[in-house]
Amino acid sequence: MASITFNNVSVSYDRGKTKTLKDLSLEVKDGEFCVFLGPSGCGKSTAMHCIAGLLKPDSGEVYIGDQLVTAMEKKVFVQPQQRNIAMVFQEYALYPNMTVRKNMSFGLQTLKVDKAEIEKRVNYMAKMLSIEHLMERKPAELSGGQRQRVALGRALVRDPNVFLLDEPLGNLDAKLREQVRYELKKIQSELGVTTVYVTHDQTEAMTMADHIILMRDGMIMQEGTPSDLYDCPNNVFVASFLGTPQINLFDCRVVQKDGRIFLESPEITTVVEDKDAAALKDYTGKEVTLGIRPSDLSIAENESDAAIKAAIDSMELLGDAYLVYVRTGNKVVIFKNTDLNTKLNSHIFLKPDLSKLHLFEKEKGDRIN
Ligand SMILES: Nc1ncnc2c1ncn2[C@@H]1O[C@H](COP(=O)(O)OP(=O)(O)OP(=O)(O)O)[C@@H](O)[C@H]1O
Numbered sequence: 380m381a382s383i384t385f386n387n388v389s390v391s392y393d394r395g396k397t398k399t400l401k402d403l404s405l406e407v408k409d410g411e412f413c414v415f416l417g418p419s420g421c422g423k424s425t426a427m428h429c430i431a432g433l434l435k436p437d438s439g440e441v442y443i444g445d446q447l448v449t450a451m452e453k454k455v456f457v458q459p460q461q462r463n464i465a466m467v468f469q470e471y472a473l474y475p476n477m478t479v480r481k482n483m484s485f486g487l488q489t490l491k492v493d494k495a496e497i498e499k500r501v502n503y504m505a506k507m508l509s510i511e512h513l514m515e516r517k518p519a520e521l522s523g524g525q526r527q528r529v530a531l532g533r534a535l536v537r538d539p540n541v542f543l544l545d546e547p548l549g550n551l552d553a554k555l556r557e558q559v560r561y562e563l564k565k566i567q568s569e570l571g572v573t574t575v576y577v578t579h580d581q582t583e584a585m586t587m588a589d590h591i592i593l594m595r596d597g598m599i600m601q602e603g604t605p606s607d608l609y610d611c612p613n614n615v616f617v618a619s620f621l622g623t624p625q626i627n628l629f630d631c632r633v634v635q636k637d638g639r640i641f642l643e644s645p646e647i648t649t650v651v652e653d654k655d656a657a658a659l660k661d662y663t664g665k666e667v668t669l670g671i672r673p674s675d676l677s678i679a680e681n682e683s684d685a686a687i688k689a690a691i692d693s694m695e696l697l698g699d700a701y702l703v704y705v706r707t708g709n710k711v712v713i714f715k716n717t718d719l720n721t722k723l724n725s726h727i728f729l730k731p732d733l734s735k736l737h738l739f740e741k742e743k744g745d746r747i748n
Pocket residue numbers: 392399417418419420421422423424425426578579
């Protein structure tokens with residue numbers, strides 16, 4: 380097992396013209412389940428390839444545990460096969476002519492691992508992945524989810540220092556994805572193997588990660604636990620990237636009235652709590668961006684308590700609640716409502732949970748409160 384450290388790692392694919400990774404520094408702790416999250420093209424796979432040694436960065440250092448594995452300036456580069464890393468990609472390929480058992484043991488045989496040891500490891504992993512009954516089948520005789528589990532098992536039997544997964548569940552349907560996600564997380568924590576998991580799917584990140592590294596344009600926007608990022612996003616990008624449905628955003632003016640601070644826009648007028656008022660001290664008369672998560676809006680009894688007055692545009696049943704889309708001015712605001720008697724087109728009053736307002740600078744989008 381090992382930690383992973385990047386010190387100022389830069390990568391460009393076009394001889395330095397555009398930097399795909401920009402001085403990336405990060406640390407994945409030993410035994411941690413870390414997710415590299417971010418929109419398509421932000422550099423997640425590129426960063427992962429630097430760990431695996433599939434790519435030589437222009438500059439910077441990569442450590443696996445205490446071992447310096449990449450430092451081009453110092454002419455250090457440890458070959459991928461010497462890094463004891465296992466990788467699984469979305470387009471994993473099993474050997475079609477080999478049984479599941481053979482697929483899982485083949486890599487260990489080429490490493491000349493003792494036969495009894497191979498059998499022990501393969502059987503253990505088969506049990507962990509609930510594929511014991513499939514061991515004598517060929518890949519063509521398996522479902523997508525079963526094949527995926529074999530691919531994971533084949534990688535894990537090698538007992539790697541680091542386990543790298545690049546969008547490994549992309550080919551599975553939603554239900555299977557949920558199941559494999561759960562199993563993978565369980566196995567990872569049982570084995571305690573340091574894992575980096577690449578995805579652009581925020582739900583996968585939120586449900587699986589001990590540590591999320593959220594990237595954009597080759598840089599880290601924020602890192603921390605899923606709740607660090609969800610409850611206290613550093614900027615508008617992070618706030619919008621995490622959470623479904625997305626956070627509601629309003630461009631509001633900061634107004635001082637009767638010694639209190641209000642946020643006002645054509646769609647919403649709300650007072651703020653003292654701590655937020657203090658954070659907004661220098662913004663009086665200026666505009667800021669207000670973010671409210673759909674689960675932090677609820678129906679107000681009285682018009683006088685209302686921050687938003689709106690008509691219900693559409694509703695989606697979630698089972699135990701509705702996602703309600705309301706129209707106010709030119710904007711559609713989303714909130715989660717557990718009152719199943721709410722009627723379409725009716726006018727309602729909404730109030731936010733004042734302790735959960737997210738305030739951002741309008742220009743750069745950086746968090747204020
Ligand atoms: N071999 C390459 N040659 C040139 N440009 C590349 C190469 N590989 C990646 N890129 C570019 O580098 C950027 C980052 O690519 P990368 O594959 O790391 O993104 P990603 O975050 O994994 O995206 P996705 O979620 O779509 O897989 C992209 O703009 C991509 O076009």
